[in-house]
Amino acid sequence: MYELLLSGIANVLQLKYLLPLAIGTLVGVVGGAMPGITNTMTVIMVLPFTFGLEPLQGLSVMIGVYVGGESGGLITSCLLGIPGKPSSVATMFDGFPMSQKGEPGRALWLGIWASFFGGLIGGVFLIGTTGPLASLALEFGPWEYFSLFVFALSMVAGLTGASITAGLLSGAIGLVITVLGNDPIFGAPRLTLGIAWLEGGIPFLPVLIGVFAFAQIMSDVERINRKGPLEGAARFIVPKLVVSHLKVIWEILSRPFLLLWTSIIGLFIGVLPAIGGSAANVMAYDQAKKFSRHPERFGTGTPEGIIAAEAANNANIGGSLVTIMAFGIPGDAVTAVMLGALTIHGIQPGPLFISQEKTLAYGIFAAYLIAHVLMLLILFIGVRWFLRVVLVPKAILFPVILVLCVVGAYALNNTIANVYVLLLCGVLGYAMVKGGLPLAPLILGVILGDQIEINLVRSIMTDADPWLFLTRPISGGLLAASAASMAAAFWQHRRAQKKSAVAAGAADF
Amino acid sequence: MKLSREGWAGLATLVASLVLFVLTLDLKANPLVPIGPGFYPRIVLGLSAALAVLLVVFDLSRKSEPKAGPGANYPLVLLVFVVFGIYVGLMPGLGFRISTFLFVAALQSLLEPPKGVKGWIIVLATALITTLVTHILFERYLSVLLPRGRWTDF
Numbered sequence: 001m002y003e004l005l006l007s008g009i010a011n012v013l014q015l016k017y018l019l020p021l022a023i024g025t026l027v028g029v030v031g032g033a034m035p036g037i038t039n040t041m042t043v044i045m046v047l048p049f050t051f052g053l054e055p056l057q058g059l060s061v062m063i064g065v066y067v068g069g070e071s072g073g074l075i076t077s078c079l080l081g082i083p084g085k086p087s088s089v090a091t092m093f094d095g096f097p098m099s100q101k102g103e104p105g106r107a108l109w110l111g112i113w114a115s116f117f118g119g120l121i122g123g124v125f126l127i128g129t130t131g132p133l134a135s136l137a138l139e140f141g142p143w144e145y146f147s148l149f150v151f152a153l154s155m156v157a158g159l160t161g162a163s164i165t166a167g168l169l170s171g172a173i174g175l176v177i178t179v180l181g182n183d184p185i186f187g188a189p190r191l192t193l194g195i196a197w198l199e200g201g202i203p204f205l206p207v208l209i210g211v212f213a214f215a216q217i218m219s220d221v222e223r224i225n226r227k228g229p230l231e232g233a234a235r236f237i238v239p240k241l242v243v244s245h246l247k248v249i250w251e252i253l254s255r256p257f258l259l260l261w262t263s264i265i266g267l268f269i270g271v272l273p274a275i276g277g278s279a280a281n282v283m284a285y286d287q288a289k290k291f292s293r294h295p296e297r298f299g300t301g302t303p304e305g306i307i308a309a310e311a312a313n314n315a316n317i318g319g320s321l322v323t324i325m326a327f328g329i330p331g332d333a334v335t336a337v338m339l340g341a342l343t344i345h346g347i348q349p350g351p352l353f354i355s356q357e358k359t360l361a362y363g364i365f366a367a368y369l370i371a372h373v374l375m376l377l378i379l380f381i382g383v384r385w386f387l388r389v390v391l392v393p394k395a396i397l398f399p400v401i402l403v404l405c406v407v408g409a410y411a412l413n414n415t416i417a418n419v420y421v422l423l424l425c426g427v428l429g430y431a432m433v434k435g436g437l438p439l440a441p442l443i444l445g446v447i448l449g450d451q452i453e454i455n456l457v458r459s460i461m462t463d464a465d466p467w468l469f470l471t472r473p474i475s476g477g478l479l480a481a482s483a484a485s486m487a488a489a490f491w492q493h494r495r496a497q498k499k500s501a502v503a504a505g506a507a508d509f
Numbered sequence: 510m511k512l513s514r515e516g517w518a519g520l521a522t523l524v525a526s527l528v529l530f531v532l533t534l535d536l537k538a539n540p541l542v543p544i545g546p547g548f549y550p551r552i553v554l555g556l557s558a559a560l561a562v563l564l565v566v567f568d569l570s571r572k573s574e575p576k577a578g579p580g581a582n583y584p585l586v587l588l589v590f591v592v593f594g595i596y597v598g599l600m601p602g603l604g605f606r607i608s609t610f611l612f613v614a615a616l617q618s619l620l621e622p623p624k625g626v627k628g629w630i631i632v633l634a635t636a637l638i639t640t641l642v643t644h645i646l647f648e649r650y651l652s653v654l655l656p657r658g659r660w661t662d663f
Contacts, residue, residue: 052651165564166515169522172557176529179553183546190536190546191529221589222581224620395621396631399613400639402593406600406609407643411653416601423597427590435518453549460544 008362024064032072039069040333048408055345056363067371074111086278090285094305105243118311119372121263122318133326137351142459147478154482174445197417205340206409210425266312270319284312519564526558604658
């Protein structure tokens with residue numbers, strides 16, 4: 001394994017891979033620093049640029065964006081009090097107060113170094129567990145795959161924060177999208193609604209791009225003409241960020257339990273399908289506060305808060321990459337785009353990926369590790385400049401992003417039909433956001449829909465006994481876990497509702 | 510009893526699911542295999558219809574009224590969708606370069622109306638740079654052929 005990893009590192013250190021990785025990391029840091037531009041949006045923007053590249057070059061760009069984006073978000077969180085993206089919200093709780101107390105450099109570099117160490121812990125997990133998990137998945141038959149995908153969908157539906165019914169319905173809408181067009185087993189056209197371009201089915205990337213890009217852009221467009229959070233940024237003066245790096249590193253490494261525990265939380269959240277860094281960031285912060293001897297210091301500029309939040313959201317990347325590489329299930333929207341990029345190159349992530357595409361798999365591991373070093377270098381050189389990117393007007397940014405979305409959708413297979421899908425899914429995504437339906441289950445439904453159908457039909461064609469889904473141990477275990485996760489989500493939801501009802505009752509008196 | 514946005518979303522999904530479910534009844538079973546192309550869609554559409562009904566029922570039985578959010582600029586959202594729709598609709602006729610130039614200029618002007626000559630110069634320069642950079646980058650360096658216009662051959 002180590003030989004393969006070293007050869008992967010040597011491979012990625014070649015200029016033809018290192019340059020895309022560095023560019024991706026730079027773009028990720030800049031995108032991450034821009035409030036309102038999430039990692040998903042940045043990776044969607046770079047997606048069309050990867051079509052003409054080799055698979056490892058394209059994936060290097062995306063991994064760079066992912067790593068850079070998770071770290072870039074902390075710049076504005078710590079220095080401006082504006083989270084660059086949702087996964088930097090908890091970083092702001094202590095990063096910004098520390099900056100206001102006159103230690104902006106310490107706040108910023110605590111976050112950056114914690115991201116680095118958290119990312120490395122994520123890397124160890126990624127490299128150590130992907131192979132064994134993929135070997136386990138190789139034992140799976142169609143019953144187990146079907147149950148695994150159902151489990152993934154039920155987890156997402158229960159964890160998205162909206163009502164469980166809304167989460168499940170969103171996932172079901174995703175599955176409905178995949179039944180339009182053609183039957184994946186026999187290729188028979190079905191539910192084409194008389195539209196010729198629907199006969200080939202709906203590719204998931206235009207759906208993903210449309211849903212996420214429009215949901216985000218239109219949510220920002222809604223707020224135009226009202227006072228936005230960026231108005232104060234124009235008056236911002238870049239502070240002095242000089243700091244003793246050895247001191248900062250020691251501050252982090254002298255808290256090994258905090259670093260390790262919050263990284264593990266990040267990893268765990270990353271492994272769960274479709275919930276990303278934002279949940280990891282907040283949960284790790286919450287855990288750090290609960291375990292702290294001085295919880296009262298949280299929110300006032302304590303280093304523990306910054307370390308916990310940032311270590312978790314970078315470790316989260318490692319967890320997300322594990323699920324996509326071992327099972328072919330994206331850990332979040334960014335890895336969903338990566339999955340799309342891989343399929344464009346004819347590569348199917350899943351249990352066979354690490355054994356059949358060794359060079360590419362270990363190239364991904366290497367790119368992930370090297371991206372963290374590049375992230376440090378890029379931030380060391382340019383952190384003062386990245387603060388200025390928040391001043392780029394959205395009126396310029398949004399049209400450019402939408403043009404790149406069009407190019408990304410069109411270039412998938414050079415057909416304008418994909419652009420129509422992009423537009424329709426943009427409307428659908430925005431309507432779902434307005435209707436209170438979460439988007440993550442929809443995307444997972446679209447990604448897994450065909451695989452769920454293929455495995456369901458294969459299992460029935462192999463043996464028509466439906467009880468096999470329950471009596472085969474792994475399949476039955478996964479379905480039981482789905483039911484347990486739904487029950488837990490339902491119980492949590494009920495408890496939250498009761499709490500809010502009690503609070504509302506108390507307020508009435 | 511009044512439906513919230515979630516309830517309306519459920520209702521819309523219910524109608525769409527039922528319409529599609531009825532359409533699956535026309536799908537013929539494959540004589541060679543026990544299940545045909547309509548088997549899985551019926552399960553999925555039945556599931557989405559059932560969940561949509563649940564969402565509507567829960568919404569109707571909810572005691573508290575949903576809180577109204579701050580006023581949103583929906584007319585602008587609609588206009589952005591319309592401009593994007595026109596862009597997508599005109600692209601096969603005008604080609605990528607002309608339609609993209611017009612789209613970027615139009616959307617920028619819509620989001621932040623340009624003030625004075627300088628404002629217009631910024632709008633036109635951004636539209637031109639975006640069009641040229643994407644075209645050159647994708648066509649020359651990334652081997653992506655962007656759409657040519659049927660009417661303009663450009």
